[in-house]
Amino acid sequence: MLLNAETQYQIEQFFYAEAALLDAHRHEEWLDLFTDDCRYWMPVRQATLAKQSENEFSKPDEIAFFNEDKTSLGYRVKKIESPYAWGESPRPRTRHMCSNIRVLSVDGDEMTTECAFVFYRTQVEADVDWFVGRREDVLRRVGDSFKIVKRSLFLDQTIIYAKNMNQFF
Amino acid sequence: MASVAKCAATSFRDRVNTQEGLVDRAIFSEDEVYRVELDKIFARAWLFMCHASQLPEKGDFFQSFMGEERVIVTRSRSGEFEVLLNACRHRGALVCRANAGNAPSFTCAYHGWTYDLSGNLIGVPGLTDLYEKSLDRDAWGLRKAAQVSSYRGFIFATLDPEAPPLDEFLGEAGKAMIDKLADYGDVEVVPGIIRHRLKANWKIGVENDQDYYHVGISHASLLDAYGMSRSEVHTRYWQNNEGPSVMGEYGHTTDLMTGHYHATIFPHMSMLTDLLQVVIVRHPKGPREMEMWYFTFVDKNASAEDRKMAIDRNNSRLGPTGMVEQDDGENWEFCTIGANSHAMRDVPFNYQMGLGAGTTGDSGEVGYPLYTGPRTTEEYARWRLKCWAEWMDADSWPDLQAHHSKPGAK
Numbered sequence: 001m002l003l004n005a006e007t008q009y010q011i012e013q014f015f016y017a018e019a020a021l022l023d024a025h026r027h028e029e030w031l032d033l034f035t036d037d038c039r040y041w042m043p044v045r046q047a048t049l050a051k052q053s054e055n056e057f058s059k060p061d062e063i064a065f066f067n068e069d070k071t072s073l074g075y076r077v078k079k080i081e082s083p084y085a086w087g088e089s090p091r092p093r094t095r096h097m098c099s100n101i102r103v104l105s106v107d108g109d110e111m112t113t114e115c116a117f118v119f120y121r122t123q124v125e126a127d128v129d130w131f132v133g134r135r136e137d138v139l140r141r142v143g144d145s146f147k148i149v150k151r152s153l154f155l156d157q158t159i160i161y162a163k164n165m166n167q168f169f
Numbered sequence: 170m171a172s173v174a175k176c177a178a179t180s181f182r183d184r185v186n187t188q189e190g191l192v193d194r195a196i197f198s199e200d201e202v203y204r205v206e207l208d209k210i211f212a213r214a215w216l217f218m219c220h221a222s223q224l225p226e227k228g229d230f231f232q233s234f235m236g237e238e239r240v241i242v243t244r245s246r247s248g249e250f251e252v253l254l255n256a257c258r259h260r261g262a263l264v265c266r267a268n269a270g271n272a273p274s275f276t277c278a279y280h281g282w283t284y285d286l287s288g289n290l291i292g293v294p295g296l297t298d299l300y301e302k303s304l305d306r307d308a309w310g311l312r313k314a315a316q317v318s319s320y321r322g323f324i325f326a327t328l329d330p331e332a333p334p335l336d337e338f339l340g341e342a343g344k345a346m347i348d349k350l351a352d353y354g355d356v357e358v359v360p361g362i363i364r365h366r367l368k369a370n371w372k373i374g375v376e377n378d379q380d381y382y383h384v385g386i387s388h389a390s391l392l393d394a395y396g397m398s399r400s401e402v403h404t405r406y407w408q409n410n411e412g413p414s415v416m417g418e419y420g421h422t423t424d425l426m427t428g429h430y431h432a433t434i435f436p437h438m439s440m441l442t443d444l445l446q447v448v449i450v451r452h453p454k455g456p457r458e459m460e461m462w463y464f465t466f467v468d469k470n471a472s473a474e475d476r477k478m479a480i481d482r483n484n485s486r487l488g489p490t491g492m493v494e495q496d497d498g499e500n501w502e503f504c505t506i507g508a509n510s511h512a513m514r515d516v517p518f519n520y521q522m523g524l525g526a527g528t529t530g531d532s533g534e535v536g537y538p539l540y541t542g543p544r545t546t547e548e549y550a551r552w553r554l555k556c557w558a559e560w561m562d563a564d565s566w567p568d569l570q571a572h573h574s575k576p577g578a579k
Contacts, residue, residue, distance in 0.1 A: 042490070044361035046268040055270070055360070063361025063465050063480065065490040072485065075394045079492060084389030087499055158268065159364040159460065163498040165489040 003106055011113060011139065012101055014146050019096035022168055025088075027077045030168065031070075035140060035147045040068040042153040042169065057154065065165065066153070080166060087166050092123035094167060098135065109141045110149060117153075119169055121162070129162035131155060131169065181205075181561035187551045190521035196554075197370040197508035197518075202561075203456035210436050210560050211236025212328045213569075214419075215338045217438040217450055218242045218252060220464065221322040222357035228271045228286060234452045234460075235328055240314065241265050241275065242324060245286040252314035252326040253288040264311070268362070275311075284311050320344060321351040323448075331566040339434065341536035342417035346432035349442040354468030356446075359480055363463040363488040369501035370508065371437055371451045371459040372557070377497060378431045378439045378449075379414075379424055379549035381406045382522065387496045394492070406545045413539040414549065416529065416576050419569075420556030422549045425539075433549075435556060446479050447487060457505050463487055520554070522547040529577035538576040 021030040034040070042065040043057040058064060068076070080088060100116040119131040138150040153169050184193035196202050212235075219231045224244040231242045232255065239255035241264075257264050257277035264275040264284060274291065276283040283292030288311035293304060314326035318335035325335050332338065339347070350356065367374070377383070385392065385402040392399055415423045420435030430443040439449040448464040465483045467476050486493040508518075527542020540548065555574060563569035 044363055046362065047266065049267045049270045049272065052267075052270045058361030061477065061480070062359050063363065063463075064484050065363070065488060067481070067484050076492065079390045079394035079495075082390035082393035084393055086387070086390070086496065159366055160489045161366045162489060163367060163502055164495045166495045 003103055003111075008101070008103070011103070011146070014139070015098050015101065015115065019098065022096050023094050025091060027080055027168070031073060031077050033146075033148055034070055034073065034151075035149050036070050038070050038073070038148060039150045040066055040073055041151070042066040042155065045155055045158045047158050065155075066169075076168070085166075087123075087164060090124065092121050092167065095120045096169075104136075111139055111141075113137045113139060117169065119167070121167060127163070131162070131165075132157075135169070181558040185554045185558040186517070187520070187555045190519060190524045190547065190551065191517035192520050192554060194508040194510070194516070194518050195514060196557075197373055198456055198505060200456050203453070205561055206453065207236045209563065210557070211453065213332065213560070213566060214436055215316075215318070215325040215327045215332060215335050216436075217434065217448065218317075218324045218326050220356075220358045220448075220466070221250070221319060221324060222469075223269070224250065226271060228273055229269075230265065230267075230272060230286075231269045232265060232267070235314065235326060236453060238328070239263065240326070242326075243286045247287075249287075250317055250319065250324050251287050252317050252324075253284070254312040254314075256312070257282050258290065258309045258311065282309075288313055320347055322356070323347055323351070329566055333566065333570065338419060340418050340421065341532075342415050342423075343419075343421040343434050345535070345537070346415075346421065346423050346434060346440060346442075349430055349432065350440055350446060350448070350466055353446060353466065354470055356466045357469050359465040359467055361465070363461075365461045365463075365489050365498070366454065366458065367461065367498045367502060368458050369498070369505045370457060371453045372554075373501045373504050373508075374451045374459055374461065375433055375437060375439060376550045376553070377501065378433055378441070379422060381410075381424075381429075381545040382547075383500070387500060388493055390496070391492050410544045411542060412544055413541050414544055415537065416540045416548065416552040417537060418575060419573060420553045420560070422553055424544050424549075426544060433553065435553065436560075445483055445486065447483055449487075457509065520547045520551050524551075531577065540576070 018033055044063050044065060045057055048056050079085060097118040098115040102114050104112045104114050115135050117133055117135045121129045133153060133155040136152040137148055139146040140149050184196055216235050218233045219242050223231050227244050227246055227248060229244045233240050233242055241253045241255050243251045245251050255263055255265050259280055259282050262277050262279045264277045274283050274285050281294040282290060285291045290306045290309045296302060296304060315328055315330040316332060317326045320335060320339060384406055385399045389399055392402060413425050421433060423432035428444050432440045437451045441447050446466045450462045452460045454460050467479045488494060523543050523546030527540055527548060529538050529540045532538050559573045560569060
């Protein structure tokens with residue numbers, strides 16, 4: 001895959017379109033952006049001594065906030081779309097943002113990208129949640145767009161202050 | 170209107186009317202109640218700290234809380250577990266900032282007082298020049314929990330020197346609840362302690378563990394996602410659900426249902442031990458706030474496949490992202506808002522489900538009395554609140570030992 005300004009532009013537009021789907025609550029279309037063999041992972045973070053930072057994040061075979069494949073992501077989409085998803089009514093107002101987008105490596109028709117994400121959510125009356133972190137995506141070129149093969153989400157906070165994390169990142 | 174005698178209340182027993190199933194809502198929100206809880210429950214009870222598997226090496230430490238007190242659980246040079254208050258004896262600053270790790274000692278970043286793994290003060294900058302060696306280092310070590318003990322690797326501590334041994338506090342019933350998790354094998358905690366802050370009273374969270382009334386309602390979207398029928402769930406929980414449960418001494422409770430075994434060691438340690446393998450602790454953070462910590466347990470000798478399945482089951486259901494627990498936190502926050510209502514301050518909460526149903530037998534072959542009756546019931550909550558009031562009214566451990574309810578006693 002050729003890495004140039006055009007590719008960077010395509011990646012950015014892909015991520016912005018993805019964010020727009022989430023903020024419009026179009027979850028099924030969002031799910032279609034993932035490959036059938038995808039992995040969606042968010043480890044648990046803890047505060048460690050500076051010299052012991054290798055233990056900061058849980059490992060892939062340990063506890064995680066998310067450790068999903070396409071099937072389990074699908075169940076989560078069905079749940080959030082259910083008329084009995086009490087937390088979705090009124091709809092949370094969300095804004096997914098990503099910046100500092102870089103391509104870290106290219107391997108055939110796949111590439112690994114990194115970005116900083118900011119996810120703002122406000123709901124009910126005055127509930128406000130901010131989720132900020134680093135995101136790594138493995139994207140696969142499919143036609144003139146991409147699919148997400150692997151998404152890894154590294155939250156900056158160690159304690160979750162939001163009443164839940166029902167939405168997708 | 171039915172009411173609890175809040176205004177005239179001279180005791181906490183008056184605010185928890187378990188005969189009629191009426192509970193003063195303010196016990197879930199009031200600043201003064203919470204202040205008493207810190208003294209009479211969290212500074213008195215044996216509290217779960219962590220599991221021995223988290224501290225395999227000398228120098229390993231894990232930060233926890235006793236009520237709102239920050240403590241460091243350490244594995245000392247002699248291999249003992251110590252529970253140290255994380256506050257420098259000089260000006261009270263933290264001496265440890267990490268959740269967990271390995272360290273030879275703890276140094277205060279303010280003036281450099283340094284403590285060893287057992288809390289001994291081993292370093293004071295300027296001891297000769299500024300204190301002229303007159304400071305008695307032996308007298309100024311970190312404060313420690315009054316007692317530390319463990320049962321099958323589950324480490325507990327209490328701030329009260331008068332507390333009876335852990336064995337007596339847990340009783341046969343409490344120990345059986347821990348056995349249910351420990352019996353999975355040579356269990357260890359899987360790395361990744363989830364910490365989740367909610368604007369909810371800690372008791373409301375604890376109550377939910379044995380609330381089988383809410384499952385088909387709160388979690389209806391989960392059932393929907395998996396194509397399960399809500400009426401089937403209601404049938405399972407609401408009908409034909411008679412059986413044994415445990416309403417244990419000092420407020421320890423559990424159901425004995427296959428697929429559940431949701432147990433609570435009073436005050437705030439919950440264990441979901443069938444299907445799930447987890448300890449959940451609800452640290453109080455004020456009258457209307459708490460922090461839930463999740464410890465997942467697996468058998469060290471489990472096959473890779475079994476280990477993965479156990480971890481996946483917990484991951485998919487628990488914590489703020491859990492397909493089950495996504496729905497719970499908001500309810501508890503809303504309940505806490507309701508508990509704090511000014512206009513309804515004299516209107517009690519209703520705890521009347523299953524009132525008068527069921528019977529408690531004698532200590533039989535299991536070694537502790539079983540309650541037999543409906544298992545979708547508020548009996549668990551009534552019993553625990555009754556015990557809670559006894560803890561709150563007691564002046565001391567000896568007073569509590571002399572004046573607390575025994576299961577089945579008339």
